[in-house]
Amino acid sequence: MPKTTKKTETANNLTDRQLKEMYRRMVLIRRFEEVAFEKALAGNYANYHGAMGQEAIPVGACFDLTPEDGTMITHRGLGVPITRGVTVKDIFAGLYGRADSPTRGRIPVYHMGEPKLGVLTGTSMVGSVIPLASGKALANKLDKNNNVVISFFGDGAANRGDFHEGINLAGVWNLAIVFFCENNFYAKSMPLEKSTAGGSIIRRADGYGLPSMLVDGNDVLAVYDATKQAVARAREGGGPTFIECETYRWTPHSTAGDREFARTEEELASWKAKCPVRRLEALLLETGQASSEELNAFDEAAQREIEEAIDWVEKASDPGPEVALENVYV
């Protein structure tokens, strides 16, 4: 019988160094999200789908992955590329559409992939990459390696047909994949309780016969633990796992013309109180595994890295028109 367990215990098997590295990444993503949002509102690029408040998920889930493991990303937030090693400079280059960028100015940067780091391209069609993720897992199976794929998607995508088809296929073929739902309870302005028959995303996993875990998505160690179990199961040939992480975004769906969506100040405040960055900070300080000077130093380094990236990108040149016509075909 597939198991659903609520994971809120923290892991005690990480070293000080690892925990501090998690913090460093989370605060880098947080500072990045703040600036990415602000620069979009200032008109430097058309749109940004912020993930402020959701930093624990990319850091916890991707912490133990190797570059051969694939992650399919969503349109929201760039925490996965950042945690897997894409520089904020490259990401801003992509956001600003500069010539010297991995995307060469052609695409919204959440479509960018960095295959060398295992970051596989995303899409604007939420949920459409779920079958693609199953396809990558299929390729791994044919190659007889034990690489794993994590397919990230949100609560909105869970209602798409591709969600059903991609997960069902992975289930029948017992693919080495983790289906990872970042449930932030709103799809654009649509709250979960109005969009999702049955009221639960994770219970859908039962229908596919998949083991599943419901996780506090703002507890980086719980995310880490759950993903570690799911990845281990996949690597050992145990097939797919479905993880649902409960989290929340502090910002509207995007910066482009979106009004603030209908949620209460109380709701926002209650989630801000569960800030994933603050929670790890508190844990590290309480246990004495880090000092506040060390943690401040990470924060300052993050801000510096982002400032340097912004300085560079604001002076960087745009691509020439010929770039628009290239790479349509091989």
Place this chain on the structure above:
Amino acid sequence: MPEMTMAQALNEAHRIAMQADSRVFAIGEDIGDYGGIYRVTVGLLDEFGKDRVRDTPISEAAIVGSSVGAALVGCRPILEIGFVDFVGTCWDQIINQAAKYRYLSGGKASVPLVMRMACGAGLGYGVHHSQSLEAWFTHTPGIKVVMPAFPDDAKGLLLAAVDDDDPVAFFEHKFLYTYKDAVPEGRHVVPIGKGKIRREGRDLTIVCWSRAVHWALDVAEKAATEGIECEVIDLRTLVPLDEDLIHNSVSRTNRLIVCHEACRTSGFGAEIVSRVVETSFDFLEAPPIRVAAPDIPVPNSIPLEKVYLRPESELLDAVHKLTGVRFHKLKQH
């Protein structure tokens, strides 16, 4: 040279491709145990095993999506969609994922997959099993579009499509699966992007593809008895289009018919006529004529289906009309 049906020729192409490269795999509904609804994949499961010949649930979005995902990391899937009419259920995967990842990745990724789809009417299968929808694909940058009319080209173009690093929409006319003809043995490859003059003629050019090529060749035979010599171009590939071949022919014959089974409005014939008018206007002695199905869904009752298929019977009329036209401009020699 051995004779075989188009289905058999496609089967051979699968075999040759899968023997040559272990990254090639076949995926689709009823292709493994059942051998495919058109018998194209018969015997492949026995030879290559169930890892590489994959039967799927009814999940076109997952079939295309998973093939895109596998192709992005180096596999070369050949997927089958049994009726192009079903393509609406996986359209996003085709146009937004498969077609665009080359571009989105800045050239770092490619999607070397082949989407085999059966198209065409004539068997009384009705509205959802008879359409010709190639024009949807030709309008999508990033996809190549191939439509063989003969078994030898079916084999050769499928092998070329598997080798091609771009996503290829490969249309097989279901009426032609049992058409038998000579097919070269071994690794016979036909280049994508090159049409073929099936019959030479001086009086007019008929540009066509897929089943319409057979209509055109029949009409050319009849017209020859009346002293009209038709040049029949079998395009074989729609995208990339062999414009030079068309231009060269029209510059000699000065008259153009484009014939296709698909509906008239926005059919690919409109694109060809536009291009010829743009580039070869001075060579034209008469306005080009398109011969195509009326803009209707395909009815299944046999007499009604014949209305849809009237391009077949209208083509000879079009030849007469085109060669009966007097043009006032002095002919340049």
